[in-house]
Amino acid sequence: MHNLPFDIAHLLAGLMVLVSFVLLYQRRMFGVLNTFAVHAFVLAWAAAWQALIQHAPHLYITAAIALLFKALFIPVALHRIVQRLEIHRAVETVFGVGVTMLGGVGLVALSIALILPVTAASAALAREDLVFALSVVLLGLLMMITRRNAIAQVVGFMSLENGLILAAIGVKGMPLVVEISVAFSVLIAFIVFGVFLFRIRERFDTLDVHRLDKFRGETQ
């Protein structure tokens, strides 16, 4: 059962979890963006590898979307937005790095405990891929919760979404993966341009979402 295709798929999926952890402790805005580019780059390789071993050519399109749109276009666009809006200072976090990393380890343990028992009857590759994918999803959620900065939250969401694509490519022969990744890309493009077009900073003088929250529409 343990052959080369399996090991490489495993390696790439595991690498994504690792990069998710790296994302968690980035303190500089550009560091966050560069790490996200690496995250999407690994996803592109994982998708291409699945396309090869599953003989599913449509997954090459998913890989191409990940590579061109998420690993190149989005990080470059966000770089420019960050420069234009002059917000390249440190990213504020809610908890310290240690606590966040411990939380991340806990979430990975949680996804192992959730997925492995219920998928006992399935193929090893698919079930372990799902564990990695759920870990990436939960780590993305953790990043969204622990960052106060709108762009870091968007990056957290995008890494979460990479985890979903990882799940979709790992389940053998899933149709509509390409359509779903296109739909997600549209969503992400809107979020990224939303940050820019809605000019959150101009309106609030900050991208610190914590301050946005002060307005609840309920104050007198």
Place this chain on the structure above:
Amino acid sequence: MPEYVVAAVLIVPLVAMAILAVLPGYRLTARINVAASFLTFLASLALFQERPEPGLFLMVDDFNIYLIVLTTFIGFTASAFSASYIGHELETGRLTPPFLRFYHAMYQALMFALNLALLANNIGLMWVAIEAATLTTVLMVGIYRTHEAIEAAWKYFILGSVGIALALFGSILVYFAAQAAMGEGLEAMAWTKLVARAAEFDAPILNLAFVFLLVGYGTKVGLAPLHAWLPDAHAEGPTPISAVLSGLLLNVALYAVLRFKMLLAANAHALTPGPLMIALGLSSLTFASFMLYRRRDIKRMFAYSSIEHMGIITFAFGMGGPLANFAGLLHMTMHSLTKSAIFYAVGHVAQVKGTQRIADIRGLSVSHPFLAWTLAIGVLAIAGIFTSEFLVVSSTFAREPLLAVPLVAGLLIGFGALILRLHGLLFGEPTPNAAPSHASYLSLVLHLLLVAIAGVFLPGPLVAWFQSVAHLLG
């Protein structure tokens, strides 16, 4: 022939979107918007005549056809209301012509996405449609570009996206469970095929999938504690959009949850989704009815009332069984019609008084008697004199008397809050008017008439229809 009708329900909004995106002039585009919505409504009625065979992507069955008719009907009345409403928004400078063009195009895009989500015979396609609906509504919520509107849109965006993402993970797990039994390919994502073979699926994976789907789509239904986006989105967007959000989008998200519930019901080893839905429903009902007391913004108050009612409906479907399902379906219809009517009335009120603050709206029964009394009828209808609410309560008493206690308590608390606020709005010294209202009362009166008729007398065929759907839901 029937295939063309299904196609028309989707193509008319799509074509209208393309036309509205390029045409200038708000009077003309508003009329085209109404005409396109009306055409879509007619096409949906034609679905009753003859139904196409379910394909791999689209299908029409007893359950979704009634929601499609409801959706296209409210889409039509809301577009008619919007046509008379937005003139005022242009005059006061809250919207500019380019934004209005965008607004109309987005309105049709939303109608397309909602119809597609309802017609989809594929869990992936349904997900894409609900995602598209989220996107279009986010853009419309933020259209006024005030601090509040942008914050509401951002919050809705982030929470809605996370919900949608979790729902996709659930959908992937459902395919994963199905693929083992049904093999690879599109058939393992089609509702009609999935339900037929659900009994063979791996139950533990299906259970896990349902939890993700309930949390994911439940965020879009606005169930507490996942509701945080809902009051802001309702309060800060244009009022026709508040009506569409409450009347349609929440229903469509709940429809998705119910479809997956049907899958679990067909699998003997899977968990019973009822208790989870009952718990979420009751928490939404209780939470929202307490929150109703402290509202200062009139649209925000009715948004909380929507959370309350989605809670009641989810509770009813969670109870299950022919009677509770029947009550849930009826309440879904009545709530959509009444809540959108209330938002039409609230839109008028906010325009004539120039504010959404409840404290600044007094004495409507003196200054605007017709508006005041239609609002009163709507609020009384929503606050608890629905037959469907009685049905939910009585079916709960018959089966789980203990659960009926928090249900009735929540209903009464919500009733009290709405009556209290309504009294303040209607009576007392009238506050000064800001502007005369140009908006038309047609949609408002039409909805309330339908609600009043349904409250007194439900036609036999409709009852039989709901009963068959209730049976289908198990």
